[in-house]
Amino acid sequence: MPKISVILCVYNGAATIAKTIKSVLNQTFTDFEFLIINDGSKDGTLEVIDRVHDSRIQVFSYPNRGLATSRNRGLANANGDYISFIDADDLWSADKLEAQINVLEEHPQAAVAYSWVDRIDEGDRVICQGGHHTASGNVLAHLLLADITDSGSNALIRKSAFEEVGNYEESMNSGQDWDMAIRLAARYEFAVVPRSQVFYRASSSSISANVLRLEAGCRKTIDRAFKIAPKSLKHLKQYSLANLYKYLMFQSLKHPIRRRRDGLLPFRFLWLAIRHDPNFFRRKKLVGSILFKSIIRSFFPLETSQTILQSRLTCKLSYPEELLMYMHGNPATII
Template sequence: MSDDISQPTKANPAISIIIPTYNRSAFIGEAIDSVLQQTFGDFELIVIDDGSTDETGEIVGRFEDNRLIFIQQENAGRSAARNRAIAMARGKYIAFLDSDDTYLRDKLERQVDFMERHPGIGMMYTSAQCIDADGNILKNHIYVAAASGQIYRQVAFFRPVTITLPTVMLRREVLDTVGGFDEKMERFEDTDLWRRISKRYEVGALAYPTCLLRTHDDNTLRTQNPVKIANAIEYYVDKIFREDADMDSDFLREGASRLYEYYGLAFMTVPAWRRQGLALLRKSVEFSPKRVGAIAVTAGIATLRTLKNALSKQFRTKTA
């Protein structure tokens, strides 16, 4: 597939916004429009179509704006697509948007103002509101940006603080220092980047919501492959233990335990995934045996006996 590139006229925009997309013809137009309608207009928008087979390319091609750069490539994954855009980005600041989400109109203006007033931070993020497939607000689903400063411990395992990709803005030199997205990762690649950044730089937080994050059939847990999720968790945990061996080992083990617990309990809510859920809970206990009681309580009365039976033999062995 050959590249199809439209170049903006401005040589050095303040911000480079990156949107990777794959078969998102239903949403990509709204995502792009939310960027082009920003109150802050000094930006370039790089859209990478990662091998779509639907009408995504046609929809993107309808936009006539010299700030838009459109690239089509063979499917290589969203991390590879983002990294390609990062390599060509010319902005002082880098921002991201997923092709099924949208910016609120003053998103860029608020973030640039924040970054200019806080020259010591390398990256900042904001709160975000969730919406359904039709754009309706999900009132009880919001990500709140509260933690700031040296927040490696809060974000390394994405709990207790989850930083959502579309809310982030960072300085270009930060990526030059820590590198881009890990192209081997199909999941947690954004958390992995925030982890690496937060080890070196202070992170700012703006409680004001600047993005609408869409929940739809393609991105809910039940439509995912549980084996791929489990493999992604294992890859990430192995990576963090390897790259962050200088951090406190008890913290790393507790974080890994809670990550496995979070997904194990989520898997237990899907009847067909209970076996995989128990396997993740067993991994959680391996990293932190003392937490078996808390895990059982969190799992609930309906799963308590099953969980105890599944873990009892292993737990007796570890505590004998």
């Protein structure tokens, strides 16, 4: 039996999946099976996969049912002692699996290992670093505030832990990876590999780009989590919601608006962020920049708004990760 089951879930990933497959097959740790779960792709994804020849690859094709169902289909077919997921537009460093399995074997009480995540562009260049969190051991409080794993392509998880906490929640269209991380943290310790090993590529079609869908999924995750959270941690909910709306606010500013009403979303998210974290309003320069950018995007033609914004030094926040300095990440600092 293989030591690790790597599970790649894909829907219409023909443009990027070849690089993702290569980053998995180039791992220095080689005792793994590679399960590719094709979720009803219609864009030539299977043709790209067929051009790769490696005995560790197994392809399973199903009707389209979404990411959570694909994750569960992968788990049902997995034979490894450890599980690691990767999405079809993400990349791993060559030593990712080796470093994570080593840290889990050094910490047998931990069930999850995670590394640092950085954002990459279409040319695979790092354009923004992720949270680079270092929390380990009991990380439940940290995860209630935000998803410190930063990506569903990150963690290496003992398969026995899934048998204890259950499958991914298939009723959720987004936020399912964060939900799973919280459920795991409620029962098990986490271990961290403090270096960048996961590279996340967000496109305009990715789940994280659809802010309303993301809001609904993450609100459901937060509500589910705090229903079962210990009483001593329930006060963190307002800060978790504040973090969510800060993230959504920046995410909504990042992509071009398709409809005029989309330009109003940053106003709504800013108001909700301040509602849950009134101190955020004290960041007057930042709030002013957000309001300025939102107004320009909402009321000027696309080309005009881009020209104006590019000339303004006050609107340089381009990636949601850049708001980390404004988010509550350390539960020890919250009374």
